[in-house]
Amino acid sequence: MADALTLSRPKAAQAGSVNILDVSKTFHVDDRTVHALDNVSLAIEPGEFISIVGPSGCGKSTLLRFLAGLDLPDSGRILVDGERIDRPSLKRGIVFQDHRLLPWFDVETNIAVSLHSVAGPEAEKRKRVQYLIDLVGLTGFEKALPHELSGGMSQRAAIARGLAPRPPLMLLDEPLGALDSLTRSHLQDELLAIWEREKSTVVMVTHDVEEAIYLSDRVVVMEPRPGRIASIFDITSERPRHRDDADFVAVRREITNLLAKR
Incomplete structure (x- = not known):
């Protein structure tokens, strides 16, 4: 495991392939039956950045929970990477809209918690934690408690915690959704820089179409009840992207129009 925690180089983009095969899920709420997902299939290549957008109730977060192993499909x-998901694993990091930092631990300890079950020298783990603190721009705040951080800083710490075990797959559930527009825009750029450095596969759920286009290799658009994939958009323009470019605006309009019909 020590090699998995090596900090001198980013890990090679070998692991992190995802295959979602004919996944369905039904919930029973009071006297109603809700078809959250219906025969959803999607293949994701190692190192891809995928965003999932769609109206509320289309099964975006349910699908992310399946990928995390927090719930199972019917x-x-x-x-x-060819292994069937049936439980949570350190191979899949997850960041929620709420940072969920432990309030009694400082930034350094909150990040280190995710390495508790990881084998390897303690000195290497400490190096990993400090590397991530530097990577997400929290140098100097190692001993700060969560209540002493801004919303953006708390989300940076949560992202660092998710990345600590070097998961081949990172799952992001509206990680920037609670932030103001300026902070959100800044953290989008930081998130891209982190992704390019760490080389993880990323699957992100977001309601922000512009954010999805700005960050992703592909945008998956879902439709609700039952939750299905309506369309997949390849975003081929080079990064960094500009939100006022004609191609960007055209894709945004197409996705927005598709969602308006759902």
């Missing part, structure tokens, strides 16, 4: 399979 039918179908989800494979990560």
Whole structure:
């Protein structure tokens, strides 16, 4: 495991392939039956940045929970690097809209917690934690408690915690959704820089179409009840992207129009 924590170079983009195969899920709420997902299939290549957008109730977060191993589909399979997901794993990091930092621990300890079950020298773990603190721009705030941080700083710490075990797959559930527009825009650029450095596969759920286009290699648009994939958009323009470019505006309009019909 020590090699998995090596900091001198980013890990090679080998792991992190995802295959979602005919996944369905039904919930029973009071006297109603809700078809959250219906025969959803999607293949994701190692190192891809994928965003999932769609109206509320289309199964975006349910699908992310399946990828995290926090819940299981009624039918179908989800494979990560050929292994069927049936429980949470350090191989899949997750960041929620709420940072969920432990309030009694400082930034350094909150990040280190995710390495508790990881084998390897303690000195290497400490190096990993400090590397991530520097990577997400929290140098000097190692001993700060969560209540002493801004919303953006708290989310940076949460992202660092998710990255600490070097997961091949990172799952982001509206990680920037609670932030003001200026902070959100800044953290989008930081998130891209982190992704390019760490080389993880990223699957992000967001309601922000512009954010999805700005960050992603592909944008998956879902439709609700039952939750299905309506369309997948390849975002081929080079990074860094400009939100006022004609191609960017055209894709945004197409996705927005598609969502308006759902």
